[in-house]
Amino acid sequence: MTRPRAVIVVTGSELVRGDRRDLNGPFLASELLRLGLEPARIVIVGDREDELAEALAEGVQADLCVVSGGLGPTHDDRTVELVARGAGVGLRLDEDLHSEIEGISRRFAERMGRPYVDFETGVSKQATIPEGALSLGLAGTAPGLVLERDGSVVVVLPGPPAELQRLWTRALATEPVQRVLARTQAPELRQLRFFGASESAVAKALADAGGDGDGVEATICARDFEIHVDLVVDAGAEQRADELTARLVAPIERYLFSRDERPVEQIVLDLCRERGLTLATAESCTGGMVAERLTSIPGASAVFVGGIVAYADEVKARELGVPADVLERHGAVSGETAAAMAEGARVRLGADVAVAVTGIAGPDGGSADKPVGLVYLHGEGPDGARSVDFVFPGDRESIRRRAAVTALHLVRRLLAQSRDAPA
Amino acid sequence: MTRPRAVIVVTGSELVRGDRRDLNGPFLASELLRLGLEPARIVIVGDREDELAEALAEGVQADLCVVSGGLGPTHDDRTVELVARGAGVGLRLDEDLHSEIEGISRRFAERMGRPYVDFETGVSKQATIPEGALSLGLAGTAPGLVLERDGSVVVVLPGPPAELQRLWTRALATEPVQRVLARTQAPELRQLRFFGASESAVAKALADAGGDGDGVEATICARDFEIHVDLVVDAGAEQRADELTARLVAPIERYLFSRDERPVEQIVLDLCRERGLTLATAESCTGGMVAERLTSIPGASAVFVGGIVAYADEVKARELGVPADVLERHGAVSGETAAAMAEGARVRLGADVAVAVTGIAGPDGGSADKPVGLVYLHGEGPDGARSVDFVFPGDRESIRRRAAVTALHLVRRLLAQSRDAPA
Numbered sequence: 001m002t003r004p005r006a007v008i009v010v011t012g013s014e015l016v017r018g019d020r021r022d023l024n025g026p027f028l029a030s031e032l033l034r035l036g037l038e039p040a041r042i043v044i045v046g047d048r049e050d051e052l053a054e055a056l057a058e059g060v061q062a063d064l065c066v067v068s069g070g071l072g073p074t075h076d077d078r079t080v081e082l083v084a085r086g087a088g089v090g091l092r093l094d095e096d097l098h099s100e101i102e103g104i105s106r107r108f109a110e111r112m113g114r115p116y117v118d119f120e121t122g123v124s125k126q127a128t129i130p131e132g133a134l135s136l137g138l139a140g141t142a143p144g145l146v147l148e149r150d151g152s153v154v155v156v157l158p159g160p161p162a163e164l165q166r167l168w169t170r171a172l173a174t175e176p177v178q179r180v181l182a183r184t185q186a187p188e189l190r191q192l193r194f195f196g197a198s199e200s201a202v203a204k205a206l207a208d209a210g211g212d213g214d215g216v217e218a219t220i221c222a223r224d225f226e227i228h229v230d231l232v233v234d235a236g237a238e239q240r241a242d243e244l245t246a247r248l249v250a251p252i253e254r255y256l257f258s259r260d261e262r263p264v265e266q267i268v269l270d271l272c273r274e275r276g277l278t279l280a281t282a283e284s285c286t287g288g289m290v291a292e293r294l295t296s297i298p299g300a301s302a303v304f305v306g307g308i309v310a311y312a313d314e315v316k317a318r319e320l321g322v323p324a325d326v327l328e329r330h331g332a333v334s335g336e337t338a339a340a341m342a343e344g345a346r347v348r349l350g351a352d353v354a355v356a357v358t359g360i361a362g363p364d365g366g367s368a369d370k371p372v373g374l375v376y377l378h379g380e381g382p383d384g385a386r387s388v389d390f391v392f393p394g395d396r397e398s399i400r401r402r403a404a405v406t407a408l409h410l411v412r413r414l415l416a417q418s419r420d421a422p423a
Numbered sequence: 424m425t426r427p428r429a430v431i432v433v434t435g436s437e438l439v440r441g442d443r444r445d446l447n448g449p450f451l452a453s454e455l456l457r458l459g460l461e462p463a464r465i466v467i468v469g470d471r472e473d474e475l476a477e478a479l480a481e482g483v484q485a486d487l488c489v490v491s492g493g494l495g496p497t498h499d500d501r502t503v504e505l506v507a508r509g510a511g512v513g514l515r516l517d518e519d520l521h522s523e524i525e526g527i528s529r530r531f532a533e534r535m536g537r538p539y540v541d542f543e544t545g546v547s548k549q550a551t552i553p554e555g556a557l558s559l560g561l562a563g564t565a566p567g568l569v570l571e572r573d574g575s576v577v578v579v580l581p582g583p584p585a586e587l588q589r590l591w592t593r594a595l596a597t598e599p600v601q602r603v604l605a606r607t608q609a610p611e612l613r614q615l616r617f618f619g620a621s622e623s624a625v626a627k628a629l630a631d632a633g634g635d636g637d638g639v640e641a642t643i644c645a646r647d648f649e650i651h652v653d654l655v656v657d658a659g660a661e662q663r664a665d666e667l668t669a670r671l672v673a674p675i676e677r678y679l680f681s682r683d684e685r686p687v688e689q690i691v692l693d694l695c696r697e698r699g700l701t702l703a704t705a706e707s708c709t710g711g712m713v714a715e716r717l718t719s720i721p722g723a724s725a726v727f728v729g730g731i732v733a734y735a736d737e738v739k740a741r742e743l744g745v746p747a748d749v750l751e752r753h754g755a756v757s758g759e760t761a762a763a764m765a766e767g768a769r770v771r772l773g774a775d776v777a778v779a780v781t782g783i784a785g786p787d788g789g790s791a792d793k794p795v796g797l798v799y800l801h802g803e804g805p806d807g808a809r810s811v812d813f814v815f816p817g818d819r820e821s822i823r824r825r826a827a828v829t830a831l832h833l834v835r836r837l838l839a840q841s842r843d844a845p846a
Contacts, residue, residue: 014643015465016463016464017453017456018449018450019453019642019646019651020644020646021449023444026438026443026444027441028441029439029441030440030441033440033441039440039469040474041439041466041467041469041474041478042439042466043465043466043467044448044464044465044466045463045464045465046463048463051464055464219440220437223442223443230437230442281732283711285718286715287715287717287719287727288704288706288711288714288715289711289715291711291732292712294710295708295710295734295784295823296819296823300710301734301735304734305734305737305738306731306732306733306742307711307731307734308729308730308732309711309714309718309730309731309732310729311718311723311724311728312728312772314728314773315729318772319729319731319771348742349735349738363721394585
């Protein structure tokens with residue numbers, strides 16, 4: 001099956017200068033993929049007329065082109081004019097849109113104590129749309145638009161991600177977009193998530209399993225120190241996907257932790273909840289990152305009671321009860337301290353399960369014995385404990401993030417192990 | 424001055440499908456801007472031959488084109504071949520590169536216990552480069568490359584960000600890239616950072632100040648609930664930039680917190696360090712995010728002693744000493760609890776300054792009295808206290824991030840206020 005070709009054009013000077021990372025391109029790309037289109041390229045371009053005109057003229061050649069940004073009231077906001085030029089259609093002032101935007105602008109002018117005349121040019125500009133375009137409704141005073149021409153469709157959306165996502169939902173319901181979607185079939189998307197296996201080991205397992213093709217496309221992607229395999233399965237290729245998955249997983253099954261989209265912090269909370277266990281954290285080098293990830297999940301409070309960020313040794317001693325002689329003999333970065341921190345968190349915070357992290361995130365503080373990147377982790381629960389240590393490569397940020405994700409997987413394994421253990 | 428035009432082509436199927444966010448485009452764009460080039464577009468494209476060929480053929484038209492990714496040993500890694508085709512040059516096997524890559528691959532094969540013959544095709548592929556290209560050295564077994572043709576230069580770099588950044592430094596030192604840089608002059612980059620002003624208030628201040636142009640380009644960008652103004656100042660336009668900045672800042676000066684790149688967590692740590700103060704946190708709804716941000720800064724341990732993530736009320740009472748009757752009468756989400764949490768953190772953790780956050784991040788837990796998004800913040804130090812409450816809009820993630828950044832700015836103001844107060 002040939003999927004309709006989709007192009008995303010993201011406009012914004014701050015994006016093309018690297019001042020800010022674009023969120024709309026990845027959002028739209030995964031939406032298009034999910035719907036059965038082929039996201040062919042994402043083009044990020046500033047508001048210079050020649051560059052934007054060229055990017056839009058190329059974009060509108062695709063079966064579906066989605067454009068984000070450049071819809072504001074000023075002369076720098078050129079998206080609508082250049083989409084029309086690229087598609088070879090004229091512009092017209094839409095009277096209904098004009099009244100709607102005028103109403104909003106008049107109320108705004110009044111609230112700000114400014115004369116409406118200041119806004120008039122902007123209102124006319126924003127109510128001027130390509131011939132034949134449909135309005136998707138307003139984001140602020142900017143209309144989202146859908147334009148169909150010769151079977152190609154352009155969707156024009158505002159730049160702020162929340163507004164873009166809101167009007168994208170409306171765009172999907174329009175007839176022109178529905179006509180593009182009718183030419184394809186949404187694939188099934190499957191996930192496999194591994195922790196502890198290298199990207200090349202997973203790539204080898206995929207290749208040995210026969211690789212992708214025949215209606216199954218596989219992408220291997222290292223993300224936050226996990227390896228994610230995403231499968232795009234065309235209708236009719238489900239059995240091929242089942243076989244490929246089984247063969248891929250077989251040699252690396254012990255690293256597989258999920259076949260769905262739940263992040264590890266969610267899995268940890270779910271494992272605790274299933275068994276009625278509460279959870280606490282004790283962190284040194286990760287500085288609260290483990291607790292922050294756990295509490296990012298709605299409903300975390302049913303399981304997670306709290307955590308201690310014990311950065312100074314006095315806090316490790318006073319708040320977590322790490323014995324002075326453990327700190328003295330083994331040091332703050334040691335397996336003994338990690339174990340005492342976990343125990344302290346369980347006892348002090350009254351939790352069933354606790355995980356502790358202590359390490360040297362750098363760039364300073366390392367020694368020949370205890371280099372930057374050395375991290376000790378310890379988890380304990382009602383049925384036992386697990387501990388592990390690593391020397392993680394990379395910079396401070398990378399070491400901290402890797403230590404945090406490893407801590408979460410340590411608790412996951414601890415909980416899965418005791419769940420699966422014979423009673 | 425017309426700056427040389429630069430195009431960035433980022434390859435990777437997982438990027439064009441939205442599975443992962445690209446880091447290389449923004450890195451390269453800000454590098455190019457800093458060096459005095461005009462980053463015209465960032466194109467993200469998968470490994471489909473037709474799409475990649477087209478993107479590269481367009482890219483090599485620019486004065487400088489930087490390409491990331493697609494340098495691996497398999498047939499899916501087509502960047503080098505398609506760069507050569509786009510530039511209209513042939514390919515040749517580089518004998519020196521071949522020996523170098525062969526050596527690495529033989530050692531790797533031996534370590535893995537696999538026959539070298541498995542690697543031979545890949546080695547030849549990776550040692551095959553465009554006629555006239557220079558090698559920048561290897562990332563793994565993939566060479567970075569520089570190719571000059573008719574005054575246009577293409578730099579080809581590996582996809583992993585750390586490797587890309589390493590070889591980018593080498594690319595900058597090559598003669599072809601130096602020749603492009605000699606055609607421009609690096610602009611001066613200036614920053615203004617505001618907190619508490621809206622993006623439109625800053626935009627109005629910029630417009631009222633005369634707007635950009637005449638050698639000064641200004642970008643206004645809302646980032647993590649702060650408003651950042653980035654100025655790109657051409658040589659000779661310094662005075663115009665000074666005047667613009669002075670006029671822009673005047674009406675909104677009380678929101679200006681920085682004229683450099685230091686994030687607020689760094690400013691807070693610096694303010695504490697200057698005065699020899701230690702710092703602690705007490706967090707409920709932010710779940711460790713404030714501590715995590717503070718400890719992301721190298722050397723934080725000189726100031727930050729630790730924090731308590733008090734998610735459950737029992738933890739607020741036991742670990743932070745929030746009185747039972749405060750929790751009962753005012754609730755866990757109240758100004759009184761925030762104040763008691765901050766005091767508890769100072770006393771229990773032995774810190775001079777503490778900041779506390781308690782709120783309802785949602786999606787559940789809100790009521791008519793205390794809606795989702797309601798957040799109380801309290802900071803206190805040796806010279807006084809500051810507190811504030813908000814109802815933040817948005818989803819859980821947005822409310823938490825906004826509460827965390829507001830907590831950091833609250834401490835910053837507390838410290839700046841007592842620093843600037845008459846003795």
